[in-house]
Amino acid sequence: MVKASKAKSLLDKLGRLDALRASDTFPRRHIGPTDEDIESMLATLGVSSLDALMDATIPESIRLRTAIDIPEPRGEHELVRDLRRLAERNRVFRSFLGMGYYDCITPPVIQRNVLENPGWYTQYTPYQSEIAQGRLEALLNFQTVVADLTGLPLANASLLDEATAAAEAMSMCLAIHGAKGAQPKTFFVSQDCHPQTIAVLETRARPLGIRVRVGSPQEDAVDDPDLFGVLLQSPSTDGAVRDLSDVIARAHAAGSTVVVATDLLALTLFRPPGEHGADIAVGSTQRFGASLGFGGPHAAFLATREEHARRMPGRMVGVSQDAEGRLAYRLALQTREQHIRRDRATSNICTAQVLPAILASMYAVYHGPEGLITIARRVHGLTATLARGLQRLMLDVGGESFFDTLKVRLPKDRAEEVHGDALHRQMNLRRFADGSVGISLDETTTADDVKALLEVFSGSAPLSFTVEDLADEIDLDPPAALARTSPLLSHPVFQRYHSEHELLRYMSRLQARDLSLTTSMIPLGSCTMKLNATTEMTPITWPGFAALHPFAPSDQAEGYHELFGQLEKWLGEITGLRGVSLQPNAGSQGEYAGLLVIHAYHQSRGQGERDVCLIPVSAHGTNPASAVMAGFRVVPVACDAQGNVDIDDLEAKAAEQHDSLGALMITYPSTHGVFEEGVQRICEIVHAHGGQVYMDGANMNAQVGLTRPSDMGADVCHLNLHKTFCIPHGGGGPGMGPICVAEHLAPFLPGHPLSAVGGEKAIGPVSEAPYGSPSILPISWAYIALMGAKGLTKATQVAILNANYMAKRLERHYRILYTGKNGRVAHEFILDGRPFKKSAGIEVEDIAKRLMDYGFHAPTVSWPVAGTLMIEPTESESKSELDRYCDALISIREEIRDIEEGRADRENNVLKNAPHTAQAVTADVWDRPYSREQAAFPAPWVREHKFWASVARIDNAYGDRHLMCSCPPKEDYKS
């Protein structure tokens, strides 16, 4: 009795303690279905519990039976408080460091209504272009800005950072030469490029067999016939702006292709690279409204001449027309890209930097050409004022023309005093290796800053002049010989939206054309479009995270380093692979970095000849593209009829390559949405033949808390933080692709020339900034901290439940292509649309477009199997949303049956003509064999809230045949 009453009082006490815990718990907000929903969904599946479903889905041999070691979950309010403490531990000094990163002003109207707006940050990549016209227009504006400012007609819609953009340009140069049959393998890099650009190029060059020769383009031979390409930079890293025409002409005469790294703000005043004769221009658009973020995310650009269109890396927006003859945008020339061309793609880039690119494009729209020139003249004028003042102080600032950066030659001991004094005043100046001091000014610099800088350089002596005195002596414009004479941004879009109201409405109009997670679920397979919670997103614009320069002294970034340390520990715990690098900026970069690490490991053991990478044919196209970039030869492995890796074929290929097997790349659960039983056996075979196992973490959302890559035998895996760990997709980036590696590989994790990061035998940097895009890492940190071990595990269970529930509801209407041994799918599944081609003349694309009429975004179309749809609902979707999506698909199946059974026309039907625009269904003339109501309001919920596609079906072929990748002339706009 006594015992029992003691137990009861303990229970009461626990109950009271529970009641006193934070009430704003997060897992129930993140996970869509309630506990009652979960019960009823399990009943639909005929399973007794979530655990029983997991047991039937995941092979027992790889199950993790202990809880992962993650701190107890915090409430949302408590978490924000903890994050604020971390942010406060970062000390924000005035940055004059430059090196490709400049402070700038994000116009608040853009910050709040784009960057902080889920209507802009939760969309998927615009593959379904009819419901993505808003951001496609914004990206076309971005391309127009880049093309206009660089003087090169064709620009892409963003790369990951300036250094990797330079590396992509190097690969382009090599491809251009390959096409001419020429074989030179040396790439000349001007020594006045940013040091991190040179380091990233060297990393990228090595596995491709390219020699990088760093030198002075003025003194060394750029007309050496051994060269296939030349990279110059203007303004240079030390600030000089030079006429490059002569160097470029000499390089051209010897057959080289010339790349110029440049700065868009400078190009509003200075003659653009295209007019100097450059073939390719690269750079960052960071200072067009994106905060420093300790390194990112920022959108880089690449522009070139039209003849190189098919060698362009990354995504490019082009103009086409829709079925009603209206102007419409969509992604152009997709056949260049990894998802189609695999190991022969122009690049492995996939996720890019769409959201930062949209910020940059809106910045240009808001300021217009005059506004940008005003900003640039001010920056140039302040720099000229500073230069004049430094000269008055008898200091040597060189005689070159400059835009915003000065290099002050000082004796070393004097330089140390200057740095000390500057730090004392909370200002960071750049240290050059030769003791010179670098100063870069920007949009945020004031006359007071210039005064403070001059005081730092004058030491104890008071200034004998004022900044106002100096201002009288300077010229705001660059010297005539270097000045820009060609017009810029003459398209009307850069004139119309300079008042805040006009811009607000323009952005709002564009946003309304795009379907985002604020409208409905976006169940893209292998993309994990889960909730991006407001609390997780809040910190990214706090100055404590947003305003740090990536090369600021590390004692100013203690908050960041604590956050990195915890996040690395948690990701290591979740994957079981304890060595973590946060540097890769996207999944593709993670793959590339991971494979380089594997190569470095083999080489350290004297087995550098292990250069074969086995890749199942079901793998995502990025895998083979990354393997080629990392210097591997791709050998495909077959899949069996169930979609699993054909183990016999794998065994044969591994044995055949016994002495040269470097790695296997495998996705788990498989890209076919199944927990393959044989995964451990597969890893054993590869290890037995001396290879390492690379796991593509795209499907990590089906593993967290239930199994780990290390338990299966993987040596490396990358994590797409923008999938499993809640960084929003941003309409195609930013993403993050950190890698987790086993202990024996940790010494090789990527380093950086300007930061103490990476292993003791580090490979070179794979990204421009040491920690990739730090300002979005608080999102993933927050997600893990809010969920705790239990919450994360439940999220995985519900992700698997949601997929199995949808598959169950749909299996009577569509064939489910692959399942595991107990008939269960993983966190995603494939619907077969192929039979309808014969039975009704319906392609899977027609189903995708018809879903738009129901207010939905299509699942992944025709990947990994052509003619199918792959659905990944994620744990964040409620049962009612899953039911609505199933109802839509079932209703579409009935519409197909109407065609099959002759009640609807094979050519002229609701699917073939989808999506239906408001204009079409309200037009005076309606001559279709079905009703307007059937066309536009096929389901009850559409009456409550109708999302209209802003254009009808887009003609992709037309656009690819008539390539146009900047804003169309104004007569094409119908207002």
Add this chain to the structure above:
Amino acid sequence: MYPDDRRYSKEHEWIKMEGDRGTVGITDFAQRQLGDVVYVELPELGAKFKAGEVFGTIESVKAVSDLFCPVGGEVVEVNQDVVSSPEQVNKDPHGKSWLMVIRVDGATELGKLLTASQYQEFIEKEGSD
């Protein structure tokens, strides 16, 4: 469907001989598999290829494919009309939309190619739509 006046490769190219000149194109099956052709890249005059070597590429909206030279030879003519209006390939792949003419090295390789009926049988096995 497939004319008897020429030979076919398993990579879906055809070659029609007149003297030592062979006109090369892609088959109707190939153009249907590709869908709307948007771009054709053809070699320069005077380029030489061995049998099975890639002489160009052809792109549709969804796919890109190499063009394989069915027999060895030197390029003596290319069809610029196809380069400027690639959609022609979908309309008349066996006629006006030939891709190039080569001066064939030796006739022996021709014998290894398929006849029209053999090719028909081959694509039926590969699974036509």
